[in-house]
Amino acid sequence: MMSRRATTRLGLRYAAVIAVLLVFLFPIYWLFIISFKTPDEIFAFPPVWWPANIQFANYAVLFKDGDVIVVWNSLVIAGCSTVLAMFFGTICAYSLVRFRTGGDDLAIWIISQRMMPPIVIVFPVFLLYVWLGAVDTYWGLILLYTAFNLPYVIWMMRGYIADIPIELEESALVDGCSRWQVLTGVVFPMARAGLFATAVFTFVFAWNDFIFALVLTRTEVLTYPVQVTHYFGGQSNFWAKIAAMSVLGTVPVFVAVAMLQRYLVRGISMGAVKG
Amino acid sequence: MSLLKKLAWAGAFAGLALGAWSSGAAAQSADEIAAEAAKKYAGTEITVVWEAGLQSLDPLNFSGPLWEKLTGMKVKVIEVPTEEMFTKIMQEYRAGTGAYDALNVIPSWMPDLAKAGALEPLDSYVDKYKYRDELQEIAPTYRDNQMTVDGKIYGFPDDGDVFIMYYRKDVFADPQNQADFKAKFGYDLAPPTTWKQFDEIGQFLTDKFQPKMYGAAFFRQAPYAQLMFQERFRNEGGKFFDPNTMKATVNSDVGVKVLTDMRAENKFMPPGVETWGFVENLAAFMAGQTAMTISWPPYGRWAAGYGQDEKALNWVPKTQIAGKVGYALPPGGHPQLALGFALSVASTSKHKDAAYLFIQWLNSKAISTQRVQLPYTLRDPFRVSHYTDPTYLSRWPDAKDYLATLKLASETGLLDLSILQTDKYEEALRQGISALWGGEDPKAILDKIAAQWDAITEKVGVDKQKAAYQGWAAKSGAYPQM
Numbered sequence: 001m002m003s004r005r006a007t008t009r010l011g012l013r014y015a016a017v018i019a020v021l022l023v024f025l026f027p028i029y030w031l032f033i034i035s036f037k038t039p040d041e042i043f044a045f046p047p048v049w050w051p052a053n054i055q056f057a058n059y060a061v062l063f064k065d066g067d068v069i070v071v072w073n074s075l076v077i078a079g080c081s082t083v084l085a086m087f088f089g090t091i092c093a094y095s096l097v098r099f100r101t102g103g104d105d106l107a108i109w110i111i112s113q114r115m116m117p118p119i120v121i122v123f124p125v126f127l128l129y130v131w132l133g134a135v136d137t138y139w140g141l142i143l144l145y146t147a148f149n150l151p152y153v154i155w156m157m158r159g160y161i162a163d164i165p166i167e168l169e170e171s172a173l174v175d176g177c178s179r180w181q182v183l184t185g186v187v188f189p190m191a192r193a194g195l196f197a198t199a200v201f202t203f204v205f206a207w208n209d210f211i212f213a214l215v216l217t218r219t220e221v222l223t224y225p226v227q228v229t230h231y232f233g234g235q236s237n238f239w240a241k242i243a244a245m246s247v248l249g250t251v252p253v254f255v256a257v258a259m260l261q262r263y264l265v266r267g268i269s270m271g272a273v274k275g
Numbered sequence: 276m277s278l279l280k281k282l283a284w285a286g287a288f289a290g291l292a293l294g295a296w297s298s299g300a301a302a303q304s305a306d307e308i309a310a311e312a313a314k315k316y317a318g319t320e321i322t323v324v325w326e327a328g329l330q331s332l333d334p335l336n337f338s339g340p341l342w343e344k345l346t347g348m349k350v351k352v353i354e355v356p357t358e359e360m361f362t363k364i365m366q367e368y369r370a371g372t373g374a375y376d377a378l379n380v381i382p383s384w385m386p387d388l389a390k391a392g393a394l395e396p397l398d399s400y401v402d403k404y405k406y407r408d409e410l411q412e413i414a415p416t417y418r419d420n421q422m423t424v425d426g427k428i429y430g431f432p433d434d435g436d437v438f439i440m441y442y443r444k445d446v447f448a449d450p451q452n453q454a455d456f457k458a459k460f461g462y463d464l465a466p467p468t469t470w471k472q473f474d475e476i477g478q479f480l481t482d483k484f485q486p487k488m489y490g491a492a493f494f495r496q497a498p499y500a501q502l503m504f505q506e507r508f509r510n511e512g513g514k515f516f517d518p519n520t521m522k523a524t525v526n527s528d529v530g531v532k533v534l535t536d537m538r539a540e541n542k543f544m545p546p547g548v549e550t551w552g553f554v555e556n557l558a559a560f561m562a563g564q565t566a567m568t569i570s571w572p573p574y575g576r577w578a579a580g581y582g583q584d585e586k587a588l589n590w591v592p593k594t595q596i597a598g599k600v601g602y603a604l605p606p607g608g609h610p611q612l613a614l615g616f617a618l619s620v621a622s623t624s625k626h627k628d629a630a631y632l633f634i635q636w637l638n639s640k641a642i643s644t645q646r647v648q649l650p651y652t653l654r655d656p657f658r659v660s661h662y663t664d665p666t667y668l669s670r671w672p673d674a675k676d677y678l679a680t681l682k683l684a685s686e687t688g689l690l691d692l693s694i695l696q697t698d699k700y701e702e703a704l705r706q707g708i709s710a711l712w713g714g715e716d717p718k719a720i721l722d723k724i725a726a727q728w729d730a731i732t733e734k735v736g737v738d739k740q741k742a743a744y745q746g747w748a749a750k751s752g753a754y755p756q757m
Contacts, residue, residue: 043558043592045545123366130370215366218322218353218374233328234357234614235571235653237554238590 031250034243035059042239058244067241070227071248076138077223078206081145086199088146089153090161094187096154097161098169107158114151122215129216136218144216145206152205153198160194161187196263204253224249305409306639309632310345312404316629317347321376323633324364326616327354330379332587333652337645338637348629357381361388361698368393368623375621376630380430382421382617383693386743389424390695395620397428400631409640416685417657420752421617430617431638435647435657437684438506438610441560441574442466442567444601446480446488455483466567466603470507473567473606474540480566481543491567492544492559495712496552497705500537502613502691503569504704507533509689509754510607516728518748521741523728526721534707534717541712549712554591561594569605571613572655572681579671582650598672602680604687609755612688616654656681690752694743695735703727 002010033051034042035058041048062068095101102109125144126135134140164187172182188195213223222230228245231238257264303311323339325331331354339350353375355363361384367374368391380388388394401407410431411418417432446452447464456464460475467473477490484490493503508515513529516522541548545559553570560568561578568574580597582588604610618634620627636642640660647654647661648670656662662682668675692700707720732740747753 039590040592042590043554043562045559045562045564123369126366127370130372135372135374214359215363219351229356229359230327230354232356233326233330233653235553235573236329236590237552238328239554240590 028250031243031246034239035247037240039240058240059248062241062244062248067227067245068248070222070224070245071252073138073221074207074223074225074249075252077141077145077221078203080138080142081149081206082199082203084142084146085149085153085202086195089150089198090157090188090191090195091183092150093154093157093161094183096158098166107155110151111155112151114148114155118148118209118211122211125212126215135216136220138221140216141213141221141223144212145209148212149202149205153202156198156201157191157194160191160198164190193263196260200256200260200264203256207249207253304639304641305404305406306636306641308404308406309636309639310342313342313346313348313629313632313636316626316632318349319626319629320349320351321624321626321630321633322351322353322374323377323379323630324353324355324360324375325379326360327356329587329651330616330653333646333649333654336587337649337652338642342633342636346632348633350633364388364393364621365391368621371623373621373623373625376624376626377634378619378621379433379616380619382430382432382615383691383697385421385429385617385619386424386693386695386747387697388619389427389429393622394429395622395624395627395631397430397620397631400620400628400635401428404632404635406635406639410638412640412660413658414656414662414682414685416612416688416752417615420612420690420750421615425746430619431634432615432657433618433638433643433654434616435655435661435681435685436571436615437612437655437681437688438503438569438571438605439575439680439684440466440567440569440603440605441578442601442603443563443596443599445599446566447601452480452483455479466601467606468604468608470511470536470606474536474543477540477567478543484566488563489545489565490543491540492548492551492556492565493540493569494551494553494556495541495549495708497708499552500708501701501704502611504533504537504708505692506605506609506611506613506689507537507607510609514754515692516732516744518741518745521732521737521744523725523732525728526718526725530721531717534711534720538711538717558592561592561596563595569610571653572677573653575600575602575677575681576650576670579673579677581671581674585651587651600673602673602677604680604684607755609687609689610684612685612690612752614691615657657685687755688752689755690747690750693747695740696731699731700728703731 033049036054036056037048037051037058038055041051096107129135129140132140134143168186168190169182172186173179177185208225209223210225213226214229217223217226224245228242228249231241231245323334325334331352334350334352339352343349360379360381364375364378364380365388378394380394385394401410413422413432414435417435421432422428422430447466453464456476456479459479462472464476464479467476473491480488480490494500508525508530511529511533513527513533514524517524545564551559556565556568556570557574557577559565560574576582577588577591578594578596578600580594583591583593618638620630620634624630637646640658643654643658644661644664644667646652647656648664648667656667656678661667662678667678691697694700703724707724710720710723711717
């Protein structure tokens with residue numbers, strides 16, 4: 001039987017957990033619940049905590065008006081750029097680790113690119129894209145996000161690959177494997193958790209980007225964060241659409257993170273465990 | 276028939292034909308001229324930049340398709356959030372992309388955009404397409420203040436934005452309220468003409484009806500509230516700058532009084548009013564939870580129930596106060612002509628004539644009269660004829676009072692501060708307003724704003740800014756004409 005003191009301590013711990021959860025989960029709850037409300041309920045004072053009827057009209061209008069295409073645009077752009085960044089970044093990381101390409105400084109130089117605030121390069125990039133004819137194109141944004149995420153992928157994958165015992169690769173080479181076969185047969189499976197963890201964060205960076213998407217798009221390849229701003233007018237805020245589109249824009253990331261959670265935990269802790 | 280007679284008949288015919296032609300030409304209105312001239316650009320696509328949200332439903336649903344039907348030209352609408360519009364326009368201009376043809380610009384940006392070279396001067400087009408006469412029919416406030424930079428036309432005022440007061444006629448006319456108020460304050464309960472009256476009425480109604488109804492509420496979010504500050508500051512005698520030195524004088528006693536009063540008034544407004552924006556305040560007023568408010572003209576239309584059945588307005592709560600809303604000038608009598616929009620042509624456009632013809636057509640008397648009555652967009656009356664348009668007057672029972680008040684407000688309205696890099700000055704004001712709601716001392720806030728303003732002026736160049744300010748201050752709507 002627990003002592004009174006232990007019970008109190010446990011109770012306080014639970015209370016603290018619940019308080020923290022409330023603080024962090026309330027905005028998400030509020031976003032979801034607004035998306036199911038009628039206009040009168042959205043603006044009701046005092047607030048309506050739970051709508052009288054859950055209705056999907058706010059979502060239906062996004063599909064009917066075709067606004068939902070922006071989620072597809074975001075999926076294509078973030079997805080393609082993630083695949084490209086992961087592919088090239090992993091190869092690059094392998095080269096840095098196993099062949100010491102560029103010596104000790106190259107990796108630092110590469111990650112330092114990531115420390116630069118996007119806003120300082122956005123206008124030069126815009127000028128370059130105008131010249132290339134890449135403004136408002138899928139490939140323009142895919143290329144940009146790939147380039148922007150490469151340093152992160154290289155840096156992360158460098159750590160994961162360094163943790164793989166080189167003896168395993170040497171054994172495979174002795175057995176007659178080529179470097180590509182070593183990569184696909186040994187490195188990728190061994191670094192799978194790290195690959196997934198890095199891919200998820202890379203995807204989220206591209207998915208959530210606002211500043212590049214705002215500057216480099218006009219009408220054709222709007223992404224979902226830019227579309228959300230279209231629901232804010234000087235004299236109008238379409239809260240229902242804002243909430244519904246935000247939910248649609250949030251769900252893919254939630255799903256990806258939920259599906260890959262076990263890899264994420266392992267991937268994030270890989271470096272920590274092995275030093 | 277003798278030769279002389281034949282010549283006389285021929286002369287008469289020629290005279291009649293010429294007369295008929297010339298009277299026909301004279302009868303051709305600006306929209307017809309524009310549409311006729313634009314037919315030679317059939318198949319051309321022009322890109323217009325428009326504020327995102329409700330505003331863009333005008334070119335998307337109404338004017339764009341109609342123009343295409345009339346001329347064969349296509350209109351591609353680029354929706355941009357208000358706060359990004361200036362940057363996007365400048366960015367495309369600096370890069371020389373030619374991506375934009377026609378532009379919606381906020382008049383206070385016009386000096387910056389015009390001096391940078393981003394806007395096409397329109398005088399030659401106005402003459403070429405015979406628009407000068409019809410252009411002059413725009414209400415004087417907008418025409419004289421929101422169209423030119425250094426004497427050249429860079430935009431057509433196209434949105435009669437102005438703050439007016441909306442109040443509950445039924446609450447004010449209630450005999451018991453009348454009697455109680457008069458007993459307490461010694462004058463009749465009526466729409467306030469001074470801020471002292473406003474405070475007394477607001478507190479009185481809140482004391483009597485809260486929490487069911489509060490005496491008043493305003494939008495208090497900084498982007499909106501800074502405009503309300505600009506209005507009230509000048510109504511009470513404040514000046515933004517010393518015109519000789521260009522030193523900021525916003526931190527005068529008047530400024531301190533205005534900020535102090537603004538914060539004190541929140542106490543008789545609904546809880547949480549400090550975070551209210553356009554829609555939160557609208558929702559409370561439409562639900563009958565506030566007795567007075569000040570805002571742009573759409574409040575008046577929507578509160579009356581105009582356009583309630585429009586699908587595009589289904590995000591607006593249903594009005595509970597139709598038929599109970601009165602319209603008045605805000606206390607002080609000189610309302611802010613807050614923001615507004617003008618139509619311009621991008622200097623880098625590859626289709627300048629086509630873009631110009633589209634904006635002339637949009638801005639013309641015939642088409643603008645229809646556009647300002649679209650319930651789902653936010654264009655407000657801006658031509659003298661809009662205020663007396665028979666169709667508009669019949670839109671709802673009190674529409675005549677509404678239009679008469681808008682007309683009066685336009686005649687006495689005050690321009691937004693509009694000098695070089697205005698947004699930087701306004702950003703300092705916005706930060707100051709946020710600090711005010713956060714509890715900081717009004718004098719300290721204003722001293723900080725004044726220091727920031729002086730620094731911006733130094734950076735722009737004192738002489739350059741002085742010239743811009745003096746040009747602005749000379750306009751009829753810059754400061755109250757007492």
